Amino acid sequence: MGADGQERRPWDFTARGGCWDASTASSYLAGYHAVYRLSSGNVITLVAGHPSQDGRADGPGHSARFGFVDTMTAVGAGTLFVVEEGRIRRVQLPRTWLALDGAADSAAPVPGSGAVGAEEVAVVTTLAAPVALEPRRLCYISDGGKDLPPAGALVVSSSTALYRLPLGDPGAGLGLWAGEEGEGGARDGTGLEARFDHIAGLAAGGDGCVYMVDVDSGRTSVRRVDPSGAVTTIASGLELSAWHATILPNGYLAIATDESLHVLDLGLPPPRDIALPPTPSRPLLPAARTLPGDLGALLERQPDGTADLEVVVGDRTFHVHRALVAARSDYFRQLLEGGFAEGGAARLTLPDTDPEAFALVLRFLYSGAVDVPAAQVRPLAELADRLLLPELCRDAQARLLAEVGPESIVDAMLWAEARGPGFSQLLAELKAWCLEHYEKVMGAAEESLVRLSAAMPLLSVELFKGFMGRPAKRREAAPLCLAFAVKS
Structure with missing residues (x-):
């Protein structure tokens, strides 16, 4: 046990999800049957539940039990909400973990807060929810203007509907916000008019909107729900099967699949409670x-x-x-x-x-x-x-070959032919290019081909033989034009 009453030891678990809580300056990780804290000092502690025992018990962290913790979010003031096996659980963190004046981690008790006791332990309770709701994902929106209370709201999703719980009001409960339970589809609209196929991820933006990942048969859409409940599709047709989403500190939307992570720049506002650390100023060193x-x-x-x-x-x-x-x-x-x-x-x-x-x-x-x-x-x-x-000669020739086009190919061949042995490889590559693009050359520079046949008939004959040696389907478009150029 540490000085704050929390168990510390090397933990072996697979993190299924997590969140950042600015009020305790820590990250929280969802294990299979437990919630863990990763402090800014890189210390992992068990917050609630048991690494290998499942259950449904509420109570102090060490005696509480979870079924299968799937996703979580932080709402400030040391409060986490967790979705596990169709239930929503509130995890109230010890008040001694709250950061002082926004300072980073407080892994030890706040000075002057008293001895280790009940207030040093997280407490787990189960949130009442509508009977029809089978919660899957959740997120927290902290500011929605006149459409939200000052303390913000918890947003919970089932597969086809969104629910919202206003925070700061002890008597408030989860209410249907957008979509309809059990009715799928992909329809924008306001509130109950909207329809969702399969909500696979929720993320809160810094503008008070919720951004969701909606999946239908392996194709994903990104949809925005503003504080009034208006649903708008902002990206569609993404070929991936998502199961989680979050907005990064730079505003990019990160979408996780079973095997990969996709990052999209959709111009989204970053979350308000996470800021990129300032770039440390370093003295400019002279170049090596x-x-x-x-x-x-x-x-x-x-x-x-x-x-x-x-x-x-x-x-x-x-x-x-x-x-x-x-x-x-x-x-x-x-x-x-x-x-x-x-x-x-x-x-x-x-x-x-x-x-x-x-x-x-x-x-x-x-x-x-x-x-x-x-x-x-x-x-x-x-x-x-x-x-x-x-070496320099080859580099210059490669530059010429890379920039040649139908209008310039004949002139380039005439020039390379007149340069001598050092340009024989370039000439061969120019011939190959001319044969490969002969139809375009005839359309853009037929007069140049006539000039080529007059100035260098042997080269023209060589090109003609090369053209006739190609497969019939590839040469049928212009053999007569080439013969005319040679004959002239």
């Missing part, structure tokens, strides 16, 4: 240093006096580090270390080179990666091939 990052920064600082080679491209001069470009590019290594006249020079010229493409090459040589604008894909691929950078 990396070799590619440092070398990229070195390139951006040029000229800073550390470069020992100038490369002139068009009207621009690039200041680079001889050892680095020689190590990263076979072209520069052969040029600077192979006995050529330029080997000892401090200034090189690259004729017939696009300065923008060369700037991208330098970025790749220094950092190992580069973002390529669409307009520079072809110039960069050509220059990478020329400077013996096969």
Whole structure:
């Protein structure tokens, strides 16, 4: 036993459900025949019932018995309501557990509250309910404006109806609120006009509305009931069989099935008694240093006096580090270390080179990666091939292939055919793309195909053979058009 009279030990049970109670700053878990408390200090205590004994007895927590605890909710002021085997049970928690000024857990008695005694033990009572009601789910709405008493209301569901118990009035009882007992359906409306198929979960939003999960033959709808009892369907056709629902602190609706958890962003207001903890402020640490990052920064600082080679491209001069470009590019290594006249020079010229493409090459040589604008894909691929950078050349070719379309495919094939062996794989992939999408190509670029047959008849014949070699159903739409293009 702990100092508060509650039994503490390692517990072995399967939690069937649970709830958060802001008044005691604790979570409460539903075991098979018992209710447990999980305090903010990560301590689990037995609140009421017995782990392995079932029954129907009311009374102090240690002597009370439950059948099969299914679901529960907290209504504040240290009060829980539990549904178990067709009954609604009230669990009144010890007043010494109430958090002081909203403080977190009070696992020990409140100072000055007196010795351990009856007030330290939870008390279980059974709530009177209509004879026709077989309760299944429940939730608590704390604020419904003029349609609810100040203390809020407990909402209880059967399979096809909703009941409401105003809290704070000792003489109040459960009354039918929406739907009809024993009459299924999926009809929006107000109060008794509404119909529900099979209510599988209830959750209270921060706007005073109840959100329910309504299931019909494995398809789920989410329906809202406002404080006046008006029922509105806000989502439907969800292909899942739900058995529980709750609204998370961020307002997302979590729906549990037998095997999975589904989270939906329906724009719901979050519960009022749960708030996300503030993000702890941490000092901003400098980003971790990396070799590619440092070398990229070195390139951006040029000229800073550390470069020992100038490369002139068009009207621009690039200041680079001889050892680095020689190590990263076979072209520069052969040029600077192979006995050529330029080997000892401090200034090189690259004729017939696009300065923008060369700037991208330098970025790749220094950092190992580069973002390529669409307009520079072809110039960069050509220059990478020329400077013996096969990896960069393949990356640029892959970018071109990914962006090709019916209007541009012929031009891309003509360009790749003229580039030489380094582009043979790209040309083969472009041919395959053209054959796969030939009908679209004919519709968008027939003139280009005619130009292709005139400029490169062997390539046109190769495409024609490839097209005729495909299954008949796939080529029957356009063989004559292709033959015309080849013949022209």
